[in-house]
Amino acid sequence: MNITSQQLIDEILEMSSLVEAILEKCMDMKVHRDQLEELENKVNQFHIKIDDDSFKYIALKQPHARDLRIALSMMKMNAQLERVADESYNLRRYFKDLEILPSSIKSLHDQVRKMIRGAIDALVTNNTYLATEVIKSDRHANELNREIMKDYVEKMKNNEISFDEGLSGIRVAKNLERIGDLSTNFAEDVIFIVSGSDIRHQSHLKDKS
Amino acid sequence: MTETDNTVLKVNNLNVWYGDFHAVKGISLEYQRNTISAIIGPSGCGKSTYLRCLNRIHEETPGARAEGEILFQGENILSKMVDPVRVRRSIGMVFQKPNPFPGMSIFDNVVVGLKLQGIKKKNVLMEHAEKCLQKAALWDEVKDKLNRPGMSLSGGQQQRLCIARSLAVSPPILLMDEPTSALDPIATAKIEELMSELKKEVTVIIVTHNMQQAARIADNTSFFVLGDLIEHGLSEDIFTNPKNKKTEDYISGKFG
Amino acid sequence: MREWHLKYRKIKNLLFHFTLFLAACAVIIPLFMVIQYVMIKGFNSLNWDFFTHTPKPVGEVGGGMKHAIIGTFIIVGIAGSFAIPLGIICGAYLSEYGRGKIAALLRLSTDVLTGIPSIVIGIFAYLLVVVPLKQFSTLAGALALSIIILPVVIRSTEEILKLVPRHIREAGLALGLPRWKMIFFIVIKGSRSGLITGVILAISRAAGETAPLLFTSFGNMYYSTSLTNPIASLPVQIYTYAISPFDDWQRQAWAGALVLIIIVLGLNLISRLIMNRQQLGFGRRK
Numbered sequence: 001m002n003i004t005s006q007q008l009i010d011e012i013l014e015m016s017s018l019v020e021a022i023l024e025k026c027m028d029m030k031v032h033r034d035q036l037e038e039l040e041n042k043v044n045q046f047h048i049k050i051d052d053d054s055f056k057y058i059a060l061k062q063p064h065a066r067d068l069r070i071a072l073s074m075m076k077m078n079a080q081l082e083r084v085a086d087e088s089y090n091l092r093r094y095f096k097d098l099e100i101l102p103s104s105i106k107s108l109h110d111q112v113r114k115m116i117r118g119a120i121d122a123l124v125t126n127n128t129y130l131a132t133e134v135i136k137s138d139r140h141a142n143e144l145n146r147e148i149m150k151d152y153v154e155k156m157k158n159n160e161i162s163f164d165e166g167l168s169g170i171r172v173a174k175n176l177e178r179i180g181d182l183s184t185n186f187a188e189d190v191i192f193i194v195s196g197s198d199i200r201h202q203s204h205l206k207d208k209s
Numbered sequence: 210m211t212e213t214d215n216t217v218l219k220v221n222n223l224n225v226w227y228g229d230f231h232a233v234k235g236i237s238l239e240y241q242r243n244t245i246s247a248i249i250g251p252s253g254c255g256k257s258t259y260l261r262c263l264n265r266i267h268e269e270t271p272g273a274r275a276e277g278e279i280l281f282q283g284e285n286i287l288s289k290m291v292d293p294v295r296v297r298r299s300i301g302m303v304f305q306k307p308n309p310f311p312g313m314s315i316f317d318n319v320v321v322g323l324k325l326q327g328i329k330k331k332n333v334l335m336e337h338a339e340k341c342l343q344k345a346a347l348w349d350e351v352k353d354k355l356n357r358p359g360m361s362l363s364g365g366q367q368q369r370l371c372i373a374r375s376l377a378v379s380p381p382i383l384l385m386d387e388p389t390s391a392l393d394p395i396a397t398a399k400i401e402e403l404m405s406e407l408k409k410e411v412t413v414i415i416v417t418h419n420m421q422q423a424a425r426i427a428d429n430t431s432f433f434v435l436g437d438l439i440e441h442g443l444s445e446d447i448f449t450n451p452k453n454k455k456t457e458d459y460i461s462g463k464f465g
Numbered sequence: 466m467r468e469w470h471l472k473y474r475k476i477k478n479l480l481f482h483f484t485l486f487l488a489a490c491a492v493i494i495p496l497f498m499v500i501q502y503v504m505i506k507g508f509n510s511l512n513w514d515f516f517t518h519t520p521k522p523v524g525e526v527g528g529g530m531k532h533a534i535i536g537t538f539i540i541v542g543i544a545g546s547f548a549i550p551l552g553i554i555c556g557a558y559l560s561e562y563g564r565g566k567i568a569a570l571l572r573l574s575t576d577v578l579t580g581i582p583s584i585v586i587g588i589f590a591y592l593l594v595v596v597p598l599k600q601f602s603t604l605a606g607a608l609a610l611s612i613i614i615l616p617v618v619i620r621s622t623e624e625i626l627k628l629v630p631r632h633i634r635e636a637g638l639a640l641g642l643p644r645w646k647m648i649f650f651i652v653i654k655g656s657r658s659g660l661i662t663g664v665i666l667a668i669s670r671a672a673g674e675t676a677p678l679l680f681t682s683f684g685n686m687y688y689s690t691s692l693t694n695p696i697a698s699l700p701v702q703i704y705t706y707a708i709s710p711f712d713d714w715q716r717q718a719w720a721g722a723l724v725l726i727i728i729v730l731g732l733n734l735i736s737r738l739i740m741n742r743q744q745l746g747f748g749r750r751k
Contacts, residue, residue, distance in 0.1 A: 002405060055449060056445045056448075056449055059424065059445070059448045059449045060424045060425060060444060060445060060448055061424070061425055062421050062424065062425065264639060266635055266638065266639055269631075269634075269635055269638065271564075293638075294641055294642070294643050295641070296641075297638065297639055297640065297641040298640075298641030299641075301639060301640070301641075302635075302636075302639035304632050304635065304636055304639075305632075306630075306632055308630070308632050308633050308636045310633060310636070310637070310651050310655055311629065311633070311655035311656070312654060312655040312656070312657055312658070313654075313655065321640070321650070321651070322640040322641065322642070325640075325642055325646050325650060326641075371636065374640070375639070375640070378640060378641060
């Protein structure tokens, strides 16, 4: 078996382009749910394959230092990407019930799409600065989410919108916010690969809300 | 053997004794073309004895007796009716201690097998020598000093020279008996690297006491203990999920 | 108390070292004395004539030992051309196939042969060649010397070939070489230096033998290269001149002795040089 750490990264990148596609299309009603399901199945297959490949890579090739960090991180990033796909797929369920799409939700969607793209770019270019920017921007995503929630709660209290509409909107925002968190985790793992530092749970970089 | 059958060597119920000592106990294994198969196990478990039967070099050890079948190209090469010289031209061997022939230059060492089989033309020999030294990843380091003595190279280079020498007679199977155990880590890494290129042309069977080496380079791994075959299969299965508890214990470093 | 023990041990070490040193001197000093003495006595008599002329009639001054020097070369040459190939083959047999009754017998014979006094070997050659031919001859001398050379070559060949490690032989066989090719082209060819050294040492020993030649090649005052007639040789010529009552001949005997020593020492030194060069080749890298 002649697998290398670069091959593991290539597999993650293939998986991530599928995940970005689902994230983009989940809020596009022109894309049918079956297409989303197809993408999600492919993502799940990658989930299994990358775990298996990383495991075998560690067992057979005894990687050290950066190669070992890559192998371990691939297993984590793999899980994060799978969850992003999952959240995106589930998001469609609530999104289709929304009658009005507020611009704030659109902004949040764009924001988290940018975040995941940034995290993936950071992996490709080994750029910890980019990764740090992604982690910092989670604050903005969280703020947006809070605003959206506040807004919906207001409107529901004032009977401006129906209960169902409000709940759906809040759920959509919640899923998007979770995708933002997962992108942050992805970026943290990129920093671990490049620098060997574990920067998780350090509050000066993100907002604890 | 039919075309669809990828088996290049088949060992049936091989038993070997040294005098009264039963060193290899009824082992049967098959080897596929263009693969690297490793044999691992604690010291004294019969790995080298087994390997040495595959090219009948065990006959050089006084008191060694082998029974069973080793099927290669349609015949049982273990039989007394088969000339061991012929077997060894198709099944080459690289030894643990690098052994370039004394008193011979690097060039002479590589082509000695060819010369003594009757090939005398200088340009043919030169061509062969270059090809084999390239395959052994040694050409660049020695191309300017082919006339220096073989023994003037470093340990790792000497071993690659021995590999080139074995390759020169174009054997389809190459046996390697702990080829890197006498070398430093860098030389070892170089040889492991060239093995994955080698397997495109030859089938390699390697005995190693370093199971990490087997994990790194071998497609298939067999695990021997005290002359018995305990388990064999794809390396990726043996090293991630072995079926036999003894295998699991050995691989986890609990014995041997 | 402890200090006294330490001093005592140091003194013992020193004494032992000194004893060894004395023993070494006991060996080295006589050697140098002999060489020096022969040099002093013989050097003045060494001249161009010595090497290019045969003896002059008794009483006349001058002449040389050309016939004896050439004679030695001829006898040793003939002896070597039989004994050396035979010796190498037997030595190879012992090292490559060395187990079994024949090998044991061969080893025993070789050991006995080295122990036979050279004069007895001379008598043997006398009985074998001189008596049938009814005269002394070069051939008889060559036979005697070849019997002296043979066991030395066999022994040294066996020892040198045994130095080749087993896995080199196995590597040769593993290439698909038949055993005889492996032995000849790899083991023997690869031990060239060591074998040559053994041969040179055997020859240098034979070149200095006097007793066996006394009644085989007998000696000759004239230049002769005939195989079936007596022939001169350096050791015999030295002996003849040394016991003679003539001053000039005695002077020449010293010169002859010097030449003989130079030849023997020279061969010895050459063989050491060859051995050292090969050692360097063997032990250069790890």
